[in-house]
Amino acid sequence: MDDPTFHVPVMVDEVTSGLINDPEGVYVDVTIGGGGHGEAVLRALGESGHLIACDRDPAALNEAGRRLRPFGGQVSFLQCAFSSLAQSVAPHVRRHEAAGAAGILADLGVSSHQIDEASRGFSYHQDGPLDMRMDRSTGVPAVDLLQQIEQAALVKLIRDYGEERRAKQIAGAICRRRDEGLLSSTSDLREAVASTKPRMLNKSLARVFQALRIAINGELDELSQFVDSSAELLALGGRLVVIAYHSLEDRIVKTQMAPLVKGCVCPPRLPACVCGHEPTFKARSKALTATKAEIEANPRARSAKLRIYEKLI
Ligand SMILES: C[S@@+](CC[C@H](N)C(=O)[O-])C[C@H]1O[C@@H](n2cnc3c(N)ncnc32)[C@H](O)[C@@H]1O
Structure with a gap:
């Protein structure tokens, strides 16, 4: 039976509206967790839209698999870490005859389920072995x-x-x-x-x-590799949506994307651009945060920062 308490996803409307440009495209949720965002994405897709659901944690894939079963062949599952995303996901995207992913979502960190399961060792509220591996x-x-x-x-x-x-x-x-x-x-x-x-x-x-x-979990290296791989995996017009929960994560996303958004690499002292580098991404907004009402209902949303980028060339 589905466990609706598995994990309450944050900023669901902001995620779907920021991520989905082409409802018939191929989307990748690299942190499927309990499948909350994944389910919202699948609901917003058209009949030939597809979601590739990834996570490095097999328990998360099991849980998401149960929750997303009603979507049948519209969703496929892949156990992989961000660091192997480029090799693992690209063949799946090609299988759908897509030039690239129409959108990639990362909702960083750990899920409530991972934290609440004492045997995983993530929680200081419960006694368990000191493990902490995803x-x-x-x-x-x-x-x-x-x-x-x-x-x-x-x-x-x-x-x-x-x-x-x-x-x-x-x-x-x-x-x-x-x-x-x-x-x-x-x-x-x-x-x-x-x-x-x-x-x-x-x-x-x-x-x-x-x-x-x-x-x-080598989380910061993983994240850095994720940003690089996503920039490659996206199709033109494809969207990258990242939700970070602390400044270390958010800083990596922002600083790695900044040169792609800026394009020009000329020293600031030059009066005009001579490098000719065009921006390859557009930042679609400043970081978005959850509404007061959402934070009251789901305290995890308090620290969430959501960034959206669109691939231009
Ligand atoms: C905050 S939860 C995602 C929750 C999900 N959005 C939902 O709606 O249920 C983060 C998930 O990302 C996974 N994860 C974190 N870092 C990862 C990495 N480097 N590679 C793959 N999965 C990762 C975790 O195992 C966890 O299941």
């Missing part, structure tokens, strides 16, 4: 990373990926616990962070768990 068939679980990492590297990781000012104290507490053989679960990690007596415990926990999750 795809448990590859990579190293967080517990292994924490067993091996030098304290100075952990400080940097928490500071860079969690933007946590007290990274030094927290990393020290984590390493002490580890050296005492007391670090294997999310509760152990929570205890280590709490022992540094942060003023806002939940905020520090959120930042530390985010930092580890980003490191374990």
Whole structure:
């Protein structure tokens, strides 16, 4: 049976209107998760429109598969990470005799289901193994990373990926616990962070768990590769829609797309363009944010920033 509580998608209307230009085109949702956005996209497509639904997490693909079953052959599923998108998705797009994807959607981060499932190790509210891998068939679980990492590297990781000012104290507490053989679960990690007596415990926990999750899943590298691959995979007029939930993600999207939107690479001191580089993308709007009503109904929407780009040449 479908589980409607799997994950509440954010800014659904903004996603469908920003993404869909040609209802008969081939679309790619690279973060299908629980299939909420995917379902809205499929509802907006015409009879020959198609959605390629991707995720690196097999559990997400299973869940989305159940939810999207009523759409039959209009949707196909593919387990792949952003870093293998270019090789994995291009043949599927060609199978539909399309010159490229009409739209690509990425709703970044983890789903509520991944967070709520204690055994995945993403949640500091529940006790579970320190895993945090989106795809448990590859990579190293967080517990292994924490067993091996030098304290100075952990400080940097928490500071860079969690933007946590007290990274030094927290990393020290984590390493002490580890050296005492007391670090294997999310509760152990929570205890280590709490022992540094942060003023806002939940905020520090959120930042530390985010930092580890980003490191374990190589999220920022993945995102950077995603932006490059999408620019290639899109057809002319195709749309790229990205929803970011923290400034590290949003910055990557914005800075990687900026030169494609600007085109010209001449130094600013030149009075006129001599490079002749044309913009290859148009930014369709500034970053959009959720309405107050949506944030009240779905607090995850509070930090969402949605950017839309259209391929010009
Ligand atoms: C916020 S959820 C998407 C929720 C989805 N939009 C919905 O409506 O249910 C993000 C999903 O992206 C997947 N994901 C995150 N990074 C990924 C990557 N680098 N490659 C592939 N999938 C990724 C996660 O496994 C997760 O299922």
